[in-house]
Amino acid sequence: MHTPDIPDTPDSSSSTANPFALALASSGICELLAQLDRELIGLAPVKQRIRDIAALLLVDKLRAERGFTAGAPSLHMCFSGNPGTGKTTVALRMAAILHRLGYVRKGHLVAVTRDDLVGQYIGHTAPKTKEVLKKAMGGVLFIDEAYYLYRPENERDYGQEAIEILLQVMENNRDDLVVILAGYKDRMDQFFASNPGMSSRIAHHIDFPDYGVNELAQIADLMLETMQYRFDDEASLVFSDYLQRRMQQPHFANARSVRNALDRARLRHASRLMQDPLSVADDTSLTTITAPDLLASRIFSDTGQTASGKEKTSCAQH
Ligand SMILES: Nc1ncnc2c1ncn2[C@@H]1O[C@H](COP(=O)(O)OP(=O)(O)O)[C@@H](O)[C@H]1O
Numbered sequence: 001m002h003t004p005d006i007p008d009t010p011d012s013s014s015s016t017a018n019p020f021a022l023a024l025a026s027s028g029i030c031e032l033l034a035q036l037d038r039e040l041i042g043l044a045p046v047k048q049r050i051r052d053i054a055a056l057l058l059v060d061k062l063r064a065e066r067g068f069t070a071g072a073p074s075l076h077m078c079f080s081g082n083p084g085t086g087k088t089t090v091a092l093r094m095a096a097i098l099h100r101l102g103y104v105r106k107g108h109l110v111a112v113t114r115d116d117l118v119g120q121y122i123g124h125t126a127p128k129t130k131e132v133l134k135k136a137m138g139g140v141l142f143i144d145e146a147y148y149l150y151r152p153e154n155e156r157d158y159g160q161e162a163i164e165i166l167l168q169v170m171e172n173n174r175d176d177l178v179v180i181l182a183g184y185k186d187r188m189d190q191f192f193a194s195n196p197g198m199s200s201r202i203a204h205h206i207d208f209p210d211y212g213v214n215e216l217a218q219i220a221d222l223m224l225e226t227m228q229y230r231f232d233d234e235a236s237l238v239f240s241d242y243l244q245r246r247m248q249q250p251h252f253a254n255a256r257s258v259r260n261a262l263d264r265a266r267l268r269h270a271s272r273l274m275q276d277p278l279s280v281a282d283d284t285s286l287t288t289i290t291a292p293d294l295l296a297s298r299i300f301s302d303t304g305q306t307a308s309g310k311e312k313t314s315c316a317q318h
Pocket residue numbers: 039040041042043081082083084085086087088089090219222255256259
């Protein structure tokens with residue numbers, strides 16, 4: 001894991017005297033960056049981009065104090081990646097960091113999809129979009145699955161109207177509103193190809209890769225720790241096996257699938273404690289998820305390919 005620091009500092013002994021590192025420390029941003037490192041597993045390239053942006057804003061602030069102005073940098077972003085890769089979570093952190101650096105006034109996140117911006121009837125879209133923008137001003141507007149705004153197959157689609165209003169505000173209010181567009185990478189690329197105006201206003205494209213099995217296991221441990229549960233040794237091994245199987249299944253959604261699996265394990269853990277006549281209500285039993293709590297998952301009773309058709313219709317039950 002990286003310690004938060006000015007990127008590319010040649011050696012750590014000089015970094016303590018580095019005036020930029022000192023400014024970074026006094027901005028309180030170090031704490032947020034350290035928290036990001038601690039509480040989010042993996043995502044090294046994403047974390048690096050966030051550190052780069054923080055450095056840019058800080059240097060910008062120091063420049064402004066001496067009268068050098070370049071205008072507010074454009075910070076609109078695109079977060080592309082599969083479901084459950086941490087896009088919404090990182091957007092929330094980004095909002096807090098931008099606020100701490102004084103880029104936005106409030107630092108809140110407003111998360112929307114097409115339906116929050118686009119109306120069903122003529123004349124409904126502009127007021128809807130403007131209302132959302134008003135709410136998001138001073139913070140981050142996060143538009144999930146942003147490509148649904150653009151539906152070329154419908155000749156008179158109101159999504160275009162929302163896009164045009166967004167473009168205007170992204171240009172005129174960029175010192176107080178950051179727009180983050182999120183969604184699958186290939187669809188975002190298509191969306192930008194057909195909306196060059198939007199593409200040219202997005203300064204940062206950040207890819208969220210799928211997690212590997214070890215990262216997913218670490219994410220599970222972190223989630224359990226925050227919920228004050230733990231796996232015993234056998235459960236840890238079984239959960240690795242679970243992950244390898246679950247990753248091959250349809251509708252696998254990275255860290256979100258981990259969270260869902262843990263929720264189901266908690267249900268089974270509770271039922272086991274209720275049903276076992278030998279249960280004791282001590283700290284260990286109340287906090288420990290054991291192998292049977294995981295092995296009861298239908299994923300372990302599936303006999304590979306033959307069950308996959310059935311699995312598809314009950315994807316919430318893994
Ligand atoms: N790198 C990570 N470390 C720890 N938890 C994570 C990580 N990435 C995602 N999560 C957790 O997984 C869940 C889904 O993440 P989310 O940000 O909603 O993904 P997305 O918006 O890409 O679909 C959330 O509960 C989040 O806290």
